[in-house]
Amino acid sequence: MSLIKWSTVESPEIRIGNRTLSSRYFLSPLAGYTQHAFRVALRRLGGVGLCTTDLVLASHLLAGSRKSKALLKTSSADRPLTVQIFGGVTEELVKAARWLETAGYEAVDLNMGCPMAKINGSGGGARIMCSPEKACQMVADVVDAVSLPVTVKMRLGWDRDSITAPLLAREFEQAGVAAITIHGRTRNQGFGGSVDLDGIRQTVEAVQEIPVIGNGDVCTVEDAFRMREETGCEAVSIGRGAMMDPWIFRKIEMTLKGDQPVEEPDREEQIAFLEHHFRLMIDHYDNYGCQLIRKFAAWYGARLGIPEDLEDRLRRLESADEFQEIVNQIRERHGERESSVPTALVKTPNGPVERW
Ligand SMILES: Cc1cc2nc3c(=O)[nH]c(=O)nc-3n(C[C@H](O)[C@H](O)[C@H](O)COP(=O)(O)O)c2cc1C
Structure with a gap:
């Protein structure tokens, strides 16, 4: 299995822009859960290559809102960290990225994947993927405005009739983006169905050099390796799987090092x-x-x-x-109730995606 190939011939490190990250397995932002405290607690368990803040609305960041200040909270124990911003107005994204650079943050991620109506309504999140030209200009303007690495997180496209991720990934690379994270679902899928690994692979194949980070439904060590195997992505981002099993990164690291058996935390x-x-x-x-x-x-x-x-x-x-x-x-009262980790615990919106 390719796991053996990876652990013997591949460096555990990955370069994204000017940063070298010690592991290729990252925490995906889960707004409301992956705050500073969770990130620091998780990092202490080991194996996490990168964390990203929950999405911060560029205009709120610029206004210095209380909520955005809380989202931007970090510490030296919370490194490496990328700040994720979103919004439908390029000028605001540019200013927010500049502000982050001046404030000493290390990297900026642009959210082009969020399916929520209130975010899409303002032209942000996955909505931007529907206007490839605007999306490319927006990304290029942000990249040009800062010397920090700029990355993009997106879905496969708006719906299955408009799979724009491969085209956009290619254009974003030309614009100078340092990496792309791709959640293998369309906006219309919301969190339903399963992740389309083939769609992620097409995005991986569309770029020349930059790393593509595969994302979606990785809940076990085996899922993480399958994501890499079937899509060819260079790194994996794990969201709900890390909530269900914060030890997943340590287990991946141990597996790659050949440390056996990989034990469950007691x-x-x-x-x-x-x-x-x-x-x-x-x-x-x-x-x-x-x-x-x-x-x-x-x-x-x-x-x-x-x-x-x-x-x-x-x-x-x-x-x-x-x-x-x-x-x-x-x-x-240890032992009174069996432990289990059902996937449904991290709430995702339900009902028709148009009403989210
Ligand atoms: C509750 C919740 C909050 C999320 N918040 C964000 C966010 O702030 N920014 C973002 O890019 N994606 C966000 N996502 C999407 C995840 O980062 C990830 O792309 C998605 O959950 C699929 O990966 P997973 O199956 O590993 O969770 C969120 C998802 C959930 C369920």
């Missing part, structure tokens, strides 16, 4: 991760961290087999003291 290590994540939330966001951790209750509940009543308390958490009490009980 229960104590999983609880320690929850505690570390929460401590970072409080350090970064004070008591607001209690609200932010609530979103993770279902995931931690399933992953750790937390009894339903404790999971429910985590979902309504008010204070750090209460958190400690819950964790103590999680330790004591």
